[in-house]
Amino acid sequence: MxxxxxxxxxxxxxxxxxxxxxxxxxxxxxxxxxxxxxxxxxxxxxxxxxxxxxxxxxxxxxxxxxxxxxxxxxxRHPAVDEAVRRQFQAGDCLDGPTEHLVVLAEMLVETIPHAAWAMFQKNGADAMTTCVTIARAATGKRKVLAAAGAYHGAVPWCSPSLVGVTAEDRAHVVNYTYNDVESLTAAAAEAGDDLAAIVVSAFRHDISRTQELPSREFAAAARALCDRAGAALVLDDVRAGFRLDLGGSWERVGVRPDLAGYSKAIANGQPLAAVTGGEAFREAAAKVFVTGSFWYGGAPMAAAVATLTELHRVNxxxxxxxxxxxxxxxxxxxxxxxxxxxxxxxxxxxxxxxxxxxxxxxxxxxxxxxxxxxxxxxxxxxxxxxxxxxxxxxxxxxxxxxxxxxxxxxxxxxx
Amino acid sequence: MxxxxxxxxxxxxxxxxxxxxxxxxxxxxxxxxxxxxxxxxxxxxxxxxxxxxxxxxxxxxxxxxxxxxxxxxxxRHPAVDEAVRRQFQAGDCLDGPTEHLVVLAEMLVETIPHAAWAMFQKNGADAMTTCVTIARAATGKRKVLAAAGAYHGAVPWCSPSLVGVTAEDRAHVVNYTYNDVESLTAAAAEAGDDLAAIVVSAFRHDISRTQELPSREFAAAARALCDRAGAALVLDDVRAGFRLDLGGSWERVGVRPDLAGYSKAIANGQPLAAVTGGEAFREAAAKVFVTGSFWYGGAPMAAAVATLTELHRVNxxxxxxxxxxxxxxxxxxxxxxxxxxxxxxxxxxxxxxxxxxxxxxxxxxxxxxxxxxxxxxxxxxxxxxxxxxxxxxxxxxxxxxxxxxxxxxxxxxxx
Structure with a gap:
């Protein structure tokens, strides 16, 4: 070299x-x-x-x-930057949200077929933890199935590292192998009547490993297991969201989640995350307490509105x-x-x-x-x-x- | 009315x-x-x-x-806004951090007596969860003492709501009463030789309740209990940080923490949080895996540098x-x-x-x-x-x- x-x-x-x-x-x-x-x-x-x-x-x-x-x-996309600049010049972090929050939620509901509502956060991990919390609140159950090796954030329940993490942080997480219907079914059986959610990545994008798109069979099995158990199918679209399909990455395999988490590309670099959910999970979503000091800031939401508008415009x-x-x-x-x-x-x-x-x-x-x-x-x-x-x-x-x-x-x- | x-x-x-x-x-x-x-x-x-x-x-x-x-x-403070605008015009969210990260870490180390290093996040809850994770990594112990009714964020281990939260999320959290040395001592005894951290708010600022400044006796007891157990004294300065004392809110009671979390006022409204720590916790801080897509963005750190500069200037x-x-x-x-x-x-x-x-x-x-x-x-x-x-x-x-x-x-x- x-x-x-x-x-x-x-x-x-x-x-x-x-x-x-x-x-x-x-x-x-x-x-x-x-x-x-x-x-x-x-x-x-x-x-x-x-x-x-x-x-x-x-x-x-x-x-x-x-x-x-x-x-x-x-x-530095001009339309996004202009939207940020405009809100920033008026004030970004205020005593409450700006109108961009409503416009953005409406846009997501219109764009994403499974979505009846939206909530916003700062980190992808905020979105995924919110999804799990809503799933548990809605079902009254505790077990969460997640693929071994999948990345859903660097917080105790899902961090790829166990340093500083306790066994109890993972007590209700059951692993399965991505794209392996048999292992998913076995994990659901292990959760038994305590199954709150199956969490799936948009596709298998584990670190330093060959990526795999979800098989239709795997996606359908995840949907069916959730339907049978009354559990939430939670799509982690944090990394892939808006790059593969504006309606959600699993539109490509014909399966719609109950809850989905987004972040990364949603606002072309402005710090924002989102959870979308179906009507059946609205009440639980209204009951959980999740929040943050900067979650209501106007500029990142203005950026997201501009970003989604442009993504639609150019397909x-x-x-x-x-x-x-x-x-x-x-x-x-x-x-x-x-x-x-x-x-x-x-x-x-x-x-x-x-x-x-x-x-x-x-x-x-x-x-x-x-x-x-x-x-x-x-x-x-x-x-x-x-x-x-x-x-x-x-x-x-x-x-x-x-x-x-x-x-x-x-x-x-x-x- | x-x-x-x-x-x-x-x-x-x-x-x-x-x-x-x-x-x-x-x-x-x-x-x-x-x-x-x-x-x-x-x-x-x-x-x-x-x-x-x-x-x-x-x-x-x-x-x-x-x-x-x-x-x-x-x-919309002019000096902060100008710093944000300048970085934003160059690019905010890049493939790595900007120089502002180093300048800001140096500034915090210089400003905050207990701090030998700093790390940055987005939410106050990110900072507090990072503190707890570092404390557990450093001590190899699990129990975390937190005051009943105190707010440290809306994530499962500390959320004020139990909706969607499991018992295991709180398995290693032991409550004490703020400013009550006896209850703190009892909580430490309950943790026994498994004590990783005592988390203290800058002062008692529970919702809808008379606020209490920390007593010198309480602060000293918390410090002594941590020293005796080899545990981390963790100051939650997320809400109060930089308003009461630029060196950390417990400078006013003469007690220095091992780890501290900041957010809210650090960047005058730009989304940022920080953890500072002493030399003894540097190695553990380097070992834990905590991160987020937007944690390295330049504009909020530029804002923090401008904010702290102004806070110093005007006392x-x-x-x-x-x-x-x-x-x-x-x-x-x-x-x-x-x-x-x-x-x-x-x-x-x-x-x-x-x-x-x-x-x-x-x-x-x-x-x-x-x-x-x-x-x-x-x-x-x-x-x-x-x-x-x-x-x-x-x-x-x-x-x-x-x-x-x-x-x-x-x-x-x-x-």
Whole structure:
């Protein structure tokens, strides 16, 4: 690998990393923890524009992470920014909500077939915890089925880490295997007459693993088990929401949930999450007590209204899928030409790009480093995200860089 | 009560309330639930400026809720807004944090004596849950002591409501009575050698109840119990942080926590929360996995840097206390002159204003309605908040209105 290509990051970013190491545990935490940032990758960013992000050393990259999902229209989309600016100039955080809350709830109810109502939060985990709380309130039952390895947030009941988490935090969570009807049925049997909810991800997007779309059989089984038990089918659309289908990601398999959680792309980067639910869960939703100091702020909801309007206008899922297909086709062809065995899985708009026989993802990491040095920001363990700013021209420009990155990797791995 | 004074809210606000009732469970949820909004009060707001908020019908009020705490410099403070605007124009939600994260962490470490490091979140509940998770990770123990009736967030382990919450969510929470050393000692004894943390509010600010500042004896006992057990003393400064003492609210009683949670006022309304901790808890803080999609956004951190800079510059706690004293003195004199028995409790910058012998707070509600009709926005069950925009002139203007409100209430209650 061309180590010298990674040197330009030694200035502002390095200094910030050193300062962060002193005043931030581990230098940074969570999914952005310093230890998980590949060598040579920038940790600190200055801005973004369309499909590009700029690091603190002024280097621009074509961005295939889209801020880990939130950016769906491209960075600094004019219509969204204008909506935010307008509310911000009047006042964002007030003594109560703004009219945007009502407009946004109406929009979601109109857009999402299962939704009779909506509530808003800040984190994806807020949305998922709210769904589970509503399901328990509605059913009077406790058990929640969740797929092993699925990510629903970093709070005790579902965190991927058990550090600082007690056994009781998970006491009523029963695991099943995604897309495995038999294991789901067995988990439901284990819950018995105490089943409150089955939580399903939009698709299987576990870290560093081949992605799987839900099978129709699995989706139908989840729906049927909930119907039989009077439990809530809860769709975690936090990561995938609005990229695959504006009506909810399981529209594609013909199954509608009772409750769904959204966040990431809902407001093109403004902090917001949402829960939608059906009529049968409205009363329980009104009874639970969930809230936060910033949950009623106007600007993020104004941003969401503008974002959804634009997503509708351009038929976003179709365009995102086409962009993802163009990117994947290019990568696949390049990999094969340079002698690599690539596996690109999941929906084209949210591809996981893995090298085969690369269990520790070292080859993947080296490839991402080569791509970064050529102006393309990728991830080797997490699914990536396309945005509407990823035009054919942008993707072709990125593919030029990845072609060179594969070539460099081929030289390197032949050493 | 002059019912006609409340009629102007029947237009835009009423229409939004009706629309919200259709698409939002209960018309609105959480601490802003529609059922808790007094009759005649606006539910929807359009903006704010300094010490004033404007409802969707264009009526301005002198605002003594400050958006339930976040607004500490006044609505739309120019220095904060400029910092937000600058980062927002570059890009807010990026692939990693901005330099503001480092600057803000450094500032907190410099400002808060117990702090060796900082981490950031979105909700106060995120901060408190993170504190508890770190305490458990550091100690390998499970029990968390929390005061009965204290508010630490609306998530299962600490929500004031048990609807949709399981017994296991609270399995390791042991209650004590705030400011009661004996009950605290008994709770610690109950936890035995499984004590991970004692969680204390900055002061006792339970809903609809006389507020109590912490006694030095209570604070010292909490510190000593933690030291003896090797447990973490966790200060919940989410509501009070930066209003009472920039170094943390328990500086006033001479006790420093191991971990502290902040949110509300930290960024003058921008969505942000923080955890600070001592050196002994750094390693555990680096080990736990806590994160969120929007936790690294640049604009709220830029806002926090600007907010803290301004709070330091003007010696905010002293000014806020003086403003609160002026307001309380005026209210007390007026109440007495109009024949009412008022009890104003807690720190002057965060007063709880209750009428004596008013268990259901009906008199308090009627008074708030009279004040609202005269352009002053108060709360009869929750502590209120002063900001730096509450100048003497603003407070005197508010007191003119409350004088008339007391007079109207006197007429009404004499009927």
């Amino acid at each position: 061309a180590d010298t290509l990674l040197q330009p990051h030694s200035s502002a970013d390095t200094r910030l990393k050193e300062r962060a190491a002193a005043v931030v545990p581990g230098g940074m935490w969570g999914h952005q923890r310093a230890a998980a940032v590949p060598r040579g990758f920038p940790q600190f960013f200055a801005g973004g524009d369309g499909a590009r992000v700029r690091d603190v050393d002024g280097r621009d990259y074509i961005d295939f992470m889209c801020s880990w999902g939130p950016i769906i229209l491209g960075h 976003a899922p179709e365009r995102l899928e086409a962009a993802g297909r163009r990117f994947a086709a290019g990568l696949t062809e390049q990999a094969s030409r340079h002698g690599f065995d690539l596996e690109i899985s999941g929906p084209p708009a949210m591809p996981m790009v893995l090298f085969k026989d690369d269990a520790e993802r070292l080859l993947g990491e080296a490839f991402c480093q080569e791509a970064l040095a050529r102006g393309v920001y990728l991830n080797h363990r997490h699914n990536m995200f396309l945005s509407l700013a990823h035009t054919d021209a942008v993707i072709d420009e990125a593919l030029e860089a990845t072609d060179a990155a594969f070539a460099a990797l081929a030289v390197k791995t032949r050493d | 002059a019912d006609t004074l409340l009629q102007p809210h029947s237009s835009a606000d009423t229409r939004l309330k009706e629309r919200a009732a259709a698409v939002v469970p209960g018309g609105m949820w959480g601490h802003q639930r529609a059922a808790a909004v007094p009759r005649g009060f606006p539910q929807f707001f359009a903006g704010g400026d300094g010490a004033r908020v404007r409802d969707v019908d264009g009526r301005d009020y002198i605002d003594f809720m400050c958006s339930w705490g976040p607004i500490i410099l006044g609505h 905010a706690p002293e000014r806020l206390e003086a403003a609160g004293r002026r307001f309380a003195a005026g209210l007390t004199e007026q109440a007495s002159r109009h024949g009412f028995d008022l009890e104003i409790s807690g720190p002057p910058a965060m007063p709880m204003v209750l009428f004596k012998d008013d268990a259901e707070r009906l008199l308090g509600e009627a008074f708030c309605q009279e004040a609202l009709a005269r352009g002053v926005y108060l709360n009869h069950r929750h502590n209120m908040f002063l900001s730096l925009a509450h100048t003497d002139a603003v407070i005197d203007e508010a007191l003119e209105a409350t004088d008339a409100a007391f007079a109207a209430l006197a007429v009404k209650t004499r009927d």
